[in-house]
Amino acid sequence: MSSKQDSTKKTLTVALTLCLVCSVLVSVAAVGLKPLQDANKALDRNKNVLAAAGLLKPEQSREEIQQLFEEFDLRLVNLSEGRFATEEELQQAGIDPNNYNDRTASRDPEISRSLRGNDPAGIQRQADFATVYLRQTDGGQTDLLVLPIHGAGLWGAMYGILVLEGDLRTVRGLSYYEHKETPGLGAKVENDDWRAQWPGQAAFNDDGSVALSVVKGRGDAPGEIDGLSGATLTTNGVDRMIRFWLGERGYGPFIAQLQAGKG
Numbered sequence: 001m002s003s004k005q006d007s008t009k010k011t012l013t014v015a016l017t018l019c020l021v022c023s024v025l026v027s028v029a030a031v032g033l034k035p036l037q038d039a040n041k042a043l044d045r046n047k048n049v050l051a052a053a054g055l056l057k058p059e060q061s062r063e064e065i066q067q068l069f070e071e072f073d074l075r076l077v078n079l080s081e082g083r084f085a086t087e088e089e090l091q092q093a094g095i096d097p098n099n100y101n102d103r104t105a106s107r108d109p110e111i112s113r114s115l116r117g118n119d120p121a122g123i124q125r126q127a128d129f130a131t132v133y134l135r136q137t138d139g140g141q142t143d144l145l146v147l148p149i150h151g152a153g154l155w156g157a158m159y160g161i162l163v164l165e166g167d168l169r170t171v172r173g174l175s176y177y178e179h180k181e182t183p184g185l186g187a188k189v190e191n192d193d194w195r196a197q198w199p200g201q202a203a204f205n206d207d208g209s210v211a212l213s214v215v216k217g218r219g220d221a222p223g224e225i226d227g228l229s230g231a232t233l234t235t236n237g238v239d240r241m242i243r244f245w246l247g248e249r250g251y252g253p254f255i256a257q258l259q260a261g262k263g
């Protein structure tokens with residue numbers, strides 16, 4: 001009888017100790033690997049910026065990617081004012097531009113707004129400031145403008161990068177780096193063939209309205225991109241987020257001011 005009790009006690013002790021040891025190991029691994037995960041995420045984002053800009057070549061080393069990415073300046077844009085954010089307003093909002101995260105910011109009611117009732121891209125909240133990357137020539141002319149975009153796909157949020165040429169009108173490329181769409185259907189946003197339609201397209205019409213649209217069975221209109229076959233819902237999500245981010249409530253006013261030389 002007593003040996004039975006002993007063995008139950010022992011079993012429980014071993015099980016609990018094992019649980020404790022495992023949870024400590026998992027926690028230590030999670031905390032210890034966080035910097036590596038963050039570095040890999042940053043590398044992935046940088047790679048996608050370069051991919052969208054058509055600058056990523058096969059077999060490029062981590063260092064080469066970093067070197068190319070360093071040609072871009074990270075800047076924050078005040079979306080409602082359509083201009084670069086000033087140091088004062090960032091300071092007032094408690095934002096460190098080098099540590100700014102658009103996703104975290106969009107959840108902070110102090111520096112974001114709700115889009116409830118008028119949310120075509122399905123993003124729910126929009127941060128007041130958005131990160132953009134600029135590459136400039138030695139003469140200070142904008143050469144490439146990198147615009148992060150996001151919006152709802154069929155299965156969840158899709159995060160991508162749209163790059164404009166120095167004329168701020170012509171598309172250099174589009175790349176999605178995070179999404180939950182189905183391989184072979186919505187995930188075809190990653191396919192080179194589909195992405196090849198974007199470079200050279202006009203992002204804006206002469207009157208400044210958004211020219212890009214993603215439609216099933218594209219016509220000849222400038223800016224029309226053929227949708228993804230068998231994935232109309234993802235196609236619609238891409239169409240809506242592109243129009244939202246290039247439009248009045250996205251980067252539209254900022255790009256217009258930059259074109260007019262007042263950005």
Ligand SMILES: Cc1cc2nc3c(=O)[nH]c(=O)nc-3n(C[C@H](O)[C@H](O)[C@H](O)COP(=O)(O)O)c2cc1C
Nearest residue numbers: 154181182185186187228229230231232233234235
């Ligand atoms: C398991 C499963 C996964 C799907 N994944 C996607 C997807 O990622 N994107 C999408 O637009 N449609 C997806 N669909 C298909 C949609 O339900 C819908 O049929 C499709 O978007 C219609 O596109 P079509 O008019 O081009 O055929 C999926 C369907 C199933 C059954």
